[in-house]
Amino acid sequence: MYHKLMIKNVIFDLDGTLLDSINDIAKALNDVLVMFNLPTISNMEAISFIGNGTDLLIKRALKGKNLSTSDYQTFKTLYMDRQIKFQLANTKPFQGINELLHSLKQSDVRLFVYSNKPHEFAELLIEACFPHLFSGTLGQIPGAEPKPDVTTFIAFMNEHKIMAFESLFVGDSLVDIVTARNANIPVASVGWGYVSSNLLRAGKPDYLVNHPIELLNIVTSNGRIM
Numbered sequence: 735m736y737h738k739l740m741i742k743n744v745i746f747d748l749d750g751t752l753l754d755s756i757n758d759i760a761k762a763l764n765d766v767l768v769m770f771n772l773p774t775i776s777n778m779e780a781i782s783f784i785g786n787g788t789d790l791l792i793k794r795a796l797k798g799k800n801l802s803t804s805d806y807q808t809f810k811t812l813y814m815d816r817q818i819k820f821q822l823a824n825t826k827p828f829q830g831i832n833e834l835l836h837s838l839k840q841s842d843v844r845l846f847v848y849s850n851k852p853h854e855f856a857e858l859l860i861e862a863c864f865p866h867l868f869s870g871t872l873g874q875i876p877g878a879e880p881k882p883d884v885t886t887f888i889a890f891m892n893e894h895k896i897m898a899f900e901s902l903f904v905g906d907s908l909v910d911i912v913t914a915r916n917a918n919i920p921v922a923s924v925g926w927g928y929v930s931s932n933l934l935r936a937g938k939p940d941y942l943v944n945h946p947i948e949l950l951n952i953v954t955s956n957g958r959i960m
Contacts, residue, residue, distance in 0.1 A: 741953045743896050744838060745919070747905035748849035748856055748873075749784060750927035752831055753863060756780055757824040762816035763795045766809055772799060781928040785907045787850045787880030788814070817855055822862055828926050830946035835867050837950050846894065847871040848887050848903075848913070850880040870894050882912035891917070902953060911937040922949055 749755045760780035767774050775783070775795055783794035792810055801809060838845060845868045849856045856873030872890045874880050881887075891898070903914035906927025911934070914921030922941035925931040935942055943949045 740900055741843065741902050743844045743846060743901040744953060745846045745848050745896070745901060745903045747907070747910050748847050748851055748859065750781075750906040750929070751904060751910075751924055752827060752835075752847070753825050753859065754828055755821065755825040755859075756784070756928065758821050759784060759791075759817070761823070762813055762820060763792075765816050766812045767795065769812065770801075770805075770809060772796065784928070785850060785881075785909045787874050788852055790880075814852065814855075817852075818858070821855060821859065825859070825863070827863060828946075832864075834946035834950050835864060838953060839867055841954055843953060844869045844894075844896075846890075846896065847873075848881065848890070849873045850909075881909050882916055884913060884916045887913070887917060904949065906934075908933065908937045911939050914939075922952060924949070 746752050749759070756777050760775060760777050763780065764774040780795075783791050788810065792806075792813060796809075835845060847856060847860055847868060847870075849872070851859070851873050853871075853873030853875050857871050860868050860871045870890065870893075872887060875886060878886045890896075898918045901919050903910065903917070903919045903921045904924060905911070905913070905921065906924050907929050911921050911923060920940040922943055923929075923934040923937065923939040925934065925942065925944040926946075931942060931944065941949075941952055943952070
């Protein structure tokens with residue numbers, strides 16, 4: 735049995751899919767938690783907190799601690815300030831990602847990012863880590879719903895003339911699977927990120943890959959898999 739697509743566009747999640755960024759995310763959170771005299775979190779906890787946007791990330795890191803509206807906004811501002819200043823301290827592409835992206839680009843596949851990371855952070859990371867490879871980046875925009883909502887993403891698709899039936903969505907989480915389904919785009923889940931392959935398999939993605947070369951093979955064979 736096989737799926738057959740004509741893949742002209744690949745849309746990637748960012749954290750846990752293209753970039754191993756959890757050290758910098760956890761450090762930024764912990765710096766601010768210390769300022770507020772609150773318990774710090776481990777990298778494993780940070781992994782379980784990410785994926786649903788900045789506000790939920792912070793609320794999960796607070797572990798039930800109720801802050802006033804003013805204190806919460808201060809916490810968020812301090813966190814975002816540290817993220818934008820230090821988000822490249824330890825962040826790096828996962829093994830094989832650079833080779834994958836260059837190979838896709840050479841095959842005339844257009845590359846995009848849809849992330850729940852704040853938009854300006856996502857753009858800066860893509861420009862710093864993958865210059866001249868991506869045709870567009872969409873992060874979380876203030877006032878817009880994060881993934882798995884696709885309202886802003888559909889507008890982004892229209893702007894860039896991305897046809898769902900010519901595309902593949904790639905991510906490392908169940909949120910990414912639901913996002914792709916909401917946009918009617920086939921989805922490939924990656925096993926090298928922050929969610930176990932067993933959990934991803936339960937989400938029933940169209941593809942489950944454990945190395946970037948497998949993803950390259952799917953795209954360059956136009957989605958045919960046995």
